[in-house]
Amino acid sequence: MFRSFNKWYFGALAFLLFTGSFDAQAQGEGLFKSKCATCHQPHKDGTGPKLFQVREKWESGGAKEGSLVKWVHNWQAAAATDPYAEQVSKMYPSAMSAFPELSEEEINSIFDYVDAQPDPATVVAGPTGGDTGMTEVQEEGGFSWIWILMGAVFLIVIVAVGGVRRQLKSVLNEKEGLPTKEDATYAEELRSWAWTNKIYVGIGSLVVILALLVAGYRELGNIGVVEAYQPSQPIDFPHSVHAGVNGIDCRYCHNSATKSKSAGIPTVNVCMNCHKQVSGRTPEQETKIKAIYEAAGWDGTMYSGDTKPIKWNKVHVLPDHVYFNHSQHVTVAGIDCKQCHGDMTKQKETARVVPVSELNKVEGNIKLTRATLTMGWCIECHAETGISDGPLDGKKDGYYDEIHKRLMDNDKKLYNKYLEDGKVTVKELGGWECAKCHY
Ligand code: HEC
Ligand code: HEC
Ligand code: HEC
Ligand code: HEC
Ligand code: HEC
Ligand code: HEC
Incomplete structure (x- = not known):
């Protein structure tokens, strides 16, 4: 019995260590997003081909061993030594960058992450399909649930197998005429086992408790943090067209940023200052701008008085217990909008919270x-x-x-x-x- 408890015990420990590879996954995710995601997606071709199960693809295609890692380090070197890699290098008109700084382990963690991504075409069907922010959250949430589920299944198996063993043993004892030890309950056996192995149990428990504390602390630090949050908006308003191409100053639309606590969102009248004349050149633009006319109650020649304010969704949201003042930062401290909101003149989609890693890349920003x-x-x-x-x-x-x-x-x-x-x-x-x- 003790021996078998030992087996279970170390099995469970091994399982916990195994779940530690969850961190390697997180590493893969970070690397993929920072180095590869500009050109690659797991399931869709873009500037570069989709990367889902690319290791299997190379293996079955007859690539030499280690050639894929070499490819990521420097694709030209791989193409020079491996005919399969050479073939791949001719697939796309554009060329890939070289990543000599990545270790083999890191490269594999990237592929592990990519292979763990469900295909969005099969996972999120229906009306939320187009909302990138949502699908991302769902994918990540779904992933950690797998671990919890696996843990639960593992526990059930331990308990079930343990029960069967006990029954078999008591049947066996009965047959040989030994006392059946019916009175020694499962809990008592566990206790006496734990007592004889108290050093291992102590160390094990300490490890588990520490791991839980660290995980809990990390989770707490992330509560409510949604970097890159980008809610959908009633009109696809592109900052790039307005603040970028047409060079409209931020303050034209967010004019209270220099004078008061909040920066403010422009009313539809501000849009109409220009859009009375600018109705769009392409059918796409026309439909978007028509939504402004509807909100302003403008029929092309006159206002009908029937207005419906545009309900913009708030992007940057601080909790109610926090006081933040724009004028203190913009006017008194002289901090540029870019420092906290990134370069909005290049924002083609609707506004979002810019992650700090991207803010750090903006020239002149404090890192x-x-x-x-x-x-x-x-x-x-x-x-x-x-x-x-x-x-x-x-x-x-x-x-x-x-x-x-x-x-x-x-x-x-x-x-x-x-x-x-x-x-x-x-x-x-x-x-x-x-x-x-x-x-
Ligand atoms: C600048 C764009 C770019 C970046 C960044 C990039 N790649 Fe590529 N990648 C490509 C292109 C383009 C190809 C197609 C091959 C070619 O034409 O050179 C490719 C091909 C590949 C292939 C072979 C795909 C296949 O179907 O056989 C792998 C694997 C790969 N890239 C991995 C990575 C990894 C891992 C990273 C991040 C560390 C990365 N790439 C970053 C552009 C890029
Ligand atoms: C033509 C008017 C206009 C100009 C010019 C403009 N914006 Fe905006 N801005 C808007 C509108 C409309 C929204 C709401 C839609 C959205 O969130 O995408 C918005 C949203 C934002 C948001 C997100 C607000 C939130 O809800 O948290 C930020 C940040 C922002 N703008 C910054 C800037 C900066 C910085 C500039 C100058 C580089 C600028 N804007 C120029 C109209 C404008
Ligand atoms: C020091 C960082 C910082 C700077 C600099 C800054 N903002 Fe903000 N901005 C914030 C924060 C934080 C919020 C969220 C405020 C809240 O929820 O109370 C915000 C919110 C906004 C909003 C949403 C509406 C509102 O007032 O809550 C707009 C629009 C905006 N900023 C535009 C600008 C513009 C334009 C500039 C430059 C003139 C600018 N910001 C400079 C940090 C900054
Ligand atoms: C200072 C003038 C000005 C103001 C104010 C203004 N716009 Fe524009 N808007 C333009 C110009 C110029 C274009 C580009 C039209 C083109 O490409 O021909 C444009 C284009 C657009 C487009 C189509 C963009 C595309 O190409 O997809 C939308 C949508 C739009 N504006 C929404 C708004 C909204 C909403 C407001 C108010 C918050 C607003 N605009 C305020 C000048 C302005
Ligand atoms: C420079 C501004 C600033 C100062 C100073 C500051 N806080 Fe905060 N605090 C914030 C912001 C912003 C948040 C909201 C963070 C979020 O939503 O994730 C926050 C959130 C919190 C929370 C909620 C938990 C959390 O992480 O969201 C607590 C508790 C808190 N602050 C306590 C304190 C205490 C205690 C002090 C003084 C020692 C302090 N804060 C000083 C800006 C500040
Ligand atoms: C990019 C740097 C930067 C960021 C990010 C930033 N601040 Fe500040 N903040 C400053 C500077 C610089 C000043 C000093 C302005 C002055 O000279 O009074 C300041 C001043 C303040 C003050 C007044 C302090 C005083 O002593 O009177 C408050 C309150 C404040 N910030 C809140 C916030 C909150 C809340 C956030 C986060 C949501 C935030 N700040 C984010 C740079 C920043």
């Missing part, structure tokens, strides 16, 4: 690490940014120099620690005080 719109994001920036980096100092009229001098003259010891790095950060000014941001 941050925490997810956009989380508390970590706000306070990280407050710890890094000097208030005197703002336009008040940009005037170079000595405003801040004067204050620094006065502070130093006044009480050197007290203020020196703030000024020794040459700048006063928002944090040092109180930008980490809870009440500054929380009602």
Whole structure:
């Protein structure tokens, strides 16, 4: 009995370690999204071919061993040494980039991730099919459920097999005339087994508890964080056409950003300033712009008075207990909209929350690490940014120099620690005080 408990016990531990490969999946996902997703999708051809089960494809196509990894490192080198790879390299007009920095393990984690993606054509049918934000959430949610399900099945199997064993054993004992030990319940056997193996059990439990704590902590950190959130909108309003091609200033439509707490969304009247004349050149544009006319009650020559405001869905949403003020950041601190919203002049689709990894790529932005719109994001920036980096100092009229001098003259010891790095950060000014941001 003890031996078999041992087997189950170490089996369960192995299973837990196995679920640790879940992390490798997350690694694959990160790598795929940051390095490959611009050209490849799991199930659809794009700039590059779809990657679903590409390892199997290469193997059955007769590629040399290790050739696929070589391909990702440097496709030209692979094409030079493997006829199959050479054939693949002629498939598409455009060429792939080289990724010499990826290890074999990382490359396989990418393919593992890709192969674990369900085909959206079969998974999400029906009205939500076109909504990319939703399908993504569903795919990811579905994936972790598989693990929970597998764990449950595993437990049931342990208990069931254990029960059968007990019965067999008592039948066997009965046959040989031994005492059947009917009174030793399952729990008692488990307890006495745990007692004799207390060191292993102790270490095992510690590992499990730690793992659960770490997982729980990570999950908590992600509650409510939806980076790249992009709700659907009543009209497909492209910022690229307005703020980009036509060079309309952000403030023309979000004119309260410099003066007040919120940036504001333009009313339909603002749209009509131009769209009374601009009705679109293509049928596609015309149908989109017709929705503006309907909202404004405009029939092409006059207003009917029958208006229906456009119900834009809010993209950036902070919880009610947080206070954020645009003018404090845009006007006082002189921070560009790009720092927090990315380059909207290139946004062809409707607006979205831009993940911090993309914000970091925008030229001139302060690089941050925490997810956009989380508390970590706000306070990280407050710890890094000097208030005197703002336009008040940009005037170079000595405003801040004067204050620094006065502070130093006044009480050197007290203020020196703030000024020794040459700048006063928002944090040092109180930008980490809870009440500054929380009602
Ligand atoms: C700049 C675009 C681009 C990027 C980025 C890119 N690829 Fe490719 N990839 C291609 C193209 C194009 C092809 C088709 C082969 C050709 O014509 O060179 C291809 C082919 C492949 C193939 C062979 C597909 C087949 O059907 O046999 C694999 C595997 C592959 N890429 C993996 C990756 C991985 C992994 C990454 C990320 C680390 C990546 N690619 C990033 C453009 C890209
Ligand atoms: C012609 C008017 C117009 C101009 C110019 C314009 N926007 Fe917008 N903006 C809108 C409309 C309409 C929406 C709501 C639709 C949407 O969310 O896609 C919006 C939404 C947004 C949102 C998301 C709002 C939310 O709900 O959280 C941000 C951020 C934004 N704009 C930033 C900018 C920036 C930065 C610029 C300048 C580069 C700019 N906009 C220029 C009209 C405009
Ligand atoms: C320091 C970061 C930061 C900067 C800089 C910034 N925003 Fe925002 N923006 C936010 C946050 C955070 C929200 C969400 C506010 C909320 O939900 O209360 C937001 C929301 C918005 C919205 C949605 C409507 C609203 O007021 O809630 C628009 C539109 C917008 N910003 C446009 C702009 C424009 C235009 C600029 C540049 C003039 C700009 N933002 C600069 C962080 C920033
Ligand atoms: C300052 C002038 C101006 C304002 C204000 C303006 N637009 Fe436009 N809009 C344009 C121009 C110019 C085009 C490009 C038409 C073209 O390509 O011929 C356009 C195109 C469009 C298109 C079609 C884009 C496409 O190619 O798919 C939509 C939809 C649209 N606008 C919606 C809006 C909405 C909604 C508002 C109000 C929030 C608005 N516009 C405010 C000037 C403006
Ligand atoms: C890109 C950097 C950056 C980000 C991101 C940022 N802030 Fe700020 N914030 C600043 C700067 C710089 C100032 C100082 C402006 C000044 O000189 O008063 C400031 C000032 C403030 C103040 C006033 C502090 C005081 O001492 O009076 C509040 C409140 C605030 N921010 C809230 C937020 C919240 C809430 C968020 C996140 C949703 C946020 N900020 C995100 C840079 C940032
Ligand atoms: C610079 C602005 C800022 C400061 C300073 C700040 N917070 Fe926050 N806090 C936020 C924002 C923004 C959120 C919302 C984050 C989200 O929705 O994910 C938040 C969320 C929270 C939450 C909800 C849990 C969560 O992560 O969503 C708690 C609790 C909290 N803050 C406590 C505090 C305490 C305690 C302090 C002082 C030590 C503090 N905050 C200082 C901006 C701030």
